[in-house]
Amino acid sequence: AAANLIERGDRVLVISTGYFGQRFKDILDRYGANTTILEAPLGEVVTLEAIEKELKTGNFKALTITHVDTSTGILVDPEPIAKLAQKYNTLSILDGVCSVAGEEVNQEKWGLDIVLTASQKAIGVPPGLALLIASEKAMEVWKNRKTPVGNYYADWTNWLPIMKAYEERRPSYFGTPPVNLIVALETSLKIICKEGILARVKRHQELARAFRAGISSLNLEILPKTSQIAANTLTAIYYPKGIDGSALLSKIASKDIIVAGGLLSKIKTTYFRIGHMGSVSSNDLFAVLGALEHALLELGYNMDPGISLQAFQKELLKAGIK
Structure with a gap:
């Protein structure tokens, strides 16, 4: 661009x-x-x-x-x-x-x-x-x-003739494309079209809403100051007071769940991020919340075991997600 x-x-x-x-x-x-x-x-x-x-x-x-x-x-x-x-x-x-x-x-x-x-x-x-x-x-x-x-390789002058030739089903050369990724893209687009984009967006919204309910039940705060501006593809969460962030991420990782640390330089050690996009399902997020709860309990965080899973489940039931 x-x-x-x-x-x-x-x-x-x-x-x-x-x-x-x-x-x-x-x-x-x-x-x-x-x-x-x-x-x-x-x-x-x-x-x-x-x-x-x-x-x-x-x-x-x-x-x-x-x-x-x-x-x-x-x-x-x-x-x-x-x-x-x-x-x-x-x-x-x-x-x-x-x-x-x-x-x-x-x-x-x-x-x-x-x-x-x-x-x-x-x-x-x-x-x-x-x-x-x-x-x-x-x-x-x-x-x-x-x-x-x-930028030679980003120049639309070089790409448009290739696209035109493709549409006309005739060969043309500019650079060798990553054909394996293009085949993967075709497969993914078929999956997206089968689900339907409106249904896919709604699924992301409902899973995100339920996931944030689970996070909120743990008395954890997210970076967005209102739910209206909270993304449906990813959640950024502050570490609770008194909990060492690197220890929390390490314990979550030991349970075969990978989440991301902070990225914004001025506060990167104060929060972590969890993605919930693409093919992520409610089962995946149950596993994430379970691992997060277990890690917090191991680090001495005061909470009722299973509370985030209950909050998550209640929101899923409200949304009619199985």
Whole structure:
């Protein structure tokens, strides 16, 4: 997105809710963008008023939105931001790495110019593929750029003839693709289509709601300050007071459950993250909560054994999940 749409000196607004907002700024800076970053307070989202105030200063070529920031578990509503981008004739770029196929995304309806993701999260494929969909407006901006794209292998000039040839079922060469991952992607997309994207998004929402109920029953706090901005693909959880984080993760790992430590540098030792996306089932999350409970009890945390499993089960029953 940055390589093809941004030229040196272009103004870009980055709307950040964590580590990957800053990452987007670093990428844009490499392509010579004049970047402004709006950082949300920890556990919150950037307000629409703040975004519009910045857009009013004029001539932003693009803005970026991190739909779900993997470092914080914050979920942003892209639709009103995309509408603001249209109002100010600004391209909108959605980082959907931790959201596509797990959260609701309506690119055309919302007016998003770019939606990008990767293969390894809710798509459910091993890492290695970048997936991107561009609007006609974005393609026009790219066609009318004044300078060559500064990244040879990311240049749409090289990829579009390959895609056109593929659609016409004739051979064409630019670079050898990772055919094993493309076969895996085809398999995963068939699974997603069989489930149905609306049903898949609903499943993520219901599992996340039940999982957060389990976490809350343990008197553990999550990073998002409200449930409305808590992601349905991943949960970021503060370590309880008096519990050593590294010891907790080690004990969970000893039970064959792998969770992630903190990523946001200023607070990385105070929290951990649990993914619940893609093919993750309620049975998987029962195992996670069981391992978390057991580890907390071993470390002397004061709680009623089984309480998170009960809370999780109650929410599943309410949602009708078997």
